[in-house]
Amino acid sequence: MASPHFDIVARLREIAENGQRSDQRVAAAVLEDADFATHASIERLAEKAGVSEPTITRFCRMLGFEGTRDFKVGLAQSLAIAGRFISVNPADASTGNGVPSIIASSAMNAIETVTGLINRADLDQAATIVAGAGMVRAYGSGGASSMAATELENRLFRLGLPAAAHIDGEMQQMTAATSNKDTVIVAYSLSGEVKPVIDAVTIAGRYGAKTIAFTAANSSLAAAAQLILPFHIEEGTNVYRPSPARYALLALTDMLAMSVAEKIGAPAVERMRRIKNLQGMQKSDAPNLPLGD
Amino acid sequence: MASPHFDIVARLREIAENGQRSDQRVAAAVLEDADFATHASIERLAEKAGVSEPTITRFCRMLGFEGTRDFKVGLAQSLAIAGRFISVNPADASTGNGVPSIIASSAMNAIETVTGLINRADLDQAATIVAGAGMVRAYGSGGASSMAATELENRLFRLGLPAAAHIDGEMQQMTAATSNKDTVIVAYSLSGEVKPVIDAVTIAGRYGAKTIAFTAANSSLAAAAQLILPFHIEEGTNVYRPSPARYALLALTDMLAMSVAEKIGAPAVERMRRIKNLQGMQKSDAPNLPLGD
DNA sequence: TCTTCAAATGTAATTTAATTTCATGCAAGC
DNA sequence: GCTTGCATGAAATTAAATTACATTTGAAGA
DSSP, X not given: OOOOSSOHHHHHHHHHHHSOHHHHXXXXXXXXXXXXXXXXXXXXXXXXHXXXXXXXXXXXXXXXXXXXXXXXXXXXXXHHHHGGGOOSSHHHHHSGGGHHHHHHHHHHHHHHHHHHHOOHHHHHHHHHHHHTOSEEEEEOOSHHHHHHHHHHHXXXXXXXXXXXXXXXXXXXHHHHTTOOTTEEEEEEOSSSOOHHHHHHHHHHHHTTOEEEEEXXXXXXXXXXXXXXXXXXXXOOSOTTSOOTHHHHHHHHHHHHHHXXXXXXXXXXXXXXXXXXXXXXXXXXXXXXXXXXX | OOOOSSOHHHHHHHHXXXXXXXXHHHHHHHHHTHXXXXXXXXXXXXXXXXXXXXXXXXXXXHTTOSSHXXXXXXXXXXXXXXXXXXXXXXXXXXSGGGXXXXXXXXXXXXXXXXXXXXXXXXXXXXXXXXXXXXXXXXXXXXXXXXXXXXXXXHHHHHTTOOEEEEOSHHHHHHHHHTOOTTEEEEEEOSSSOOHHHHHHXXXXXXXXXXEEEEEOTTSHHHHHSSEEEEOOOXXXXXXXXXXXXXXXXXXXXXXXXXXXXXXXXXXXHHHHHHHHHHHHHXXXXXXXXXXXX
């Protein structure tokens, strides 16, 4: 088995709080010294956690790994990316000191997770559909989804594609009703259970639009849309902590937009050059700044 | 032993060309399917490479690892980000195939950079100022900055702080003119040279507002604001590629918001519980979803 | 061309690690 | 207070990796 498609660290934190007694111990032991966990034998790890060896194996299986070895590899991968930000004791996490690392690690993990999960073929197909669209409408409500929808509009219009983001339920449904077969809907939802978005996708589909959804597999939205780009981000329980899911959605949106840009090719480059040129005239020159401040 | 401090992949390529006969075979086998190499047993790997099992162990030792297990972990770490997409021909990297990894690695880089750069004391001071504000106004224009400004509003209002984002130059200047000493301005700009934002910050400062800026050090905006949280993200030259800076700004905003939440403490938790509760009543229940879809 | 010897590699035995099976004990429900 | 089912651990088993030792290979000098 390859790495499972979730944020291991977030999952471990979750289990350390709400899991079985032994699972809690194991999760805590792993979090306390993740590097040790990747290198130590099951025996020493069991000893450190104060549980038996089979418990470790079961723990790994529960997480979706094939076994202990597999878990270690998966953990090592997660650590390679964001590991240096894992704070040793949770006390750190509650003081200001740990804030940057918590943010960084959860964001990176979210991006990593979603990168592992994305199906390239589906992404490519979505990009083809979007690149050939007469009109693209991006739907999403709530913080993360609406940000992603807005961002998609932003990206696509720069590529010369007619695109609009609608983050209001009423507008989603009304615009959906104007769809035809040249319309492409891109819907965002973490839960996949936001009624206005589901309805809008259903309506648009009925009018012949192609519908793409970034959402949870097996959700109502997934059922309503034609092409699903599924993802799932484990949320922590720390209420202070912002949702890492927005990084995931942003990354997915970037991937789609970049794929679309590559499909469109040269004309897109020219358009971006024009926008950049325009900015150059207005602001002081800083040639290496991105499009849009 | 932890992972050795060199580029495993480069070393493998080297060995595949100039190593011992068996080492060449092993290196080639690993490069050909690195993912397999991290997961397979020494037996199957030996079989694939056409060598004996001890050769594999010796190979790993030669590379500086403790043994085969250790090597697998190290390899997994090296592969974590870009390596998963190691392919025999580099051409792949520029086609659609590499899109997810390009996005992921540049985003992570941006977040990591900004995490390393942030001054905790300044962040903390900014959080204190924001937490005690009578009104917070977030300014930013262009894609990344306006997203960050919007996001800050989003975050702060959930904490019960009066906050508004203004992404339009006119509005920035008009609202700035209504400032008083209880007003806090948070300005975003990648370049630090966006005139309306600079002007708005200057005006607000003149009326007694406290001004905070996330922007480039030594820029005009940095000169105009009172507290600077400087950052700089190197932009790539691939025009198709979206700016990773927005991940950096988002992360910075998250850090600020989380620090503010911790300063406010309990009341903030209660407010978030209420918002979550409200969502629970409207949507189908998914207890672990973030605030805002 | 033939030795000779050292380095490279393989075979089989051994050790170490991980997993399965089965037993025990604890807690929730009747 | 009994029963049932699940969590956990002990011991046995299996799988994996390593060591010790044997064989091969190939290069250098006779």
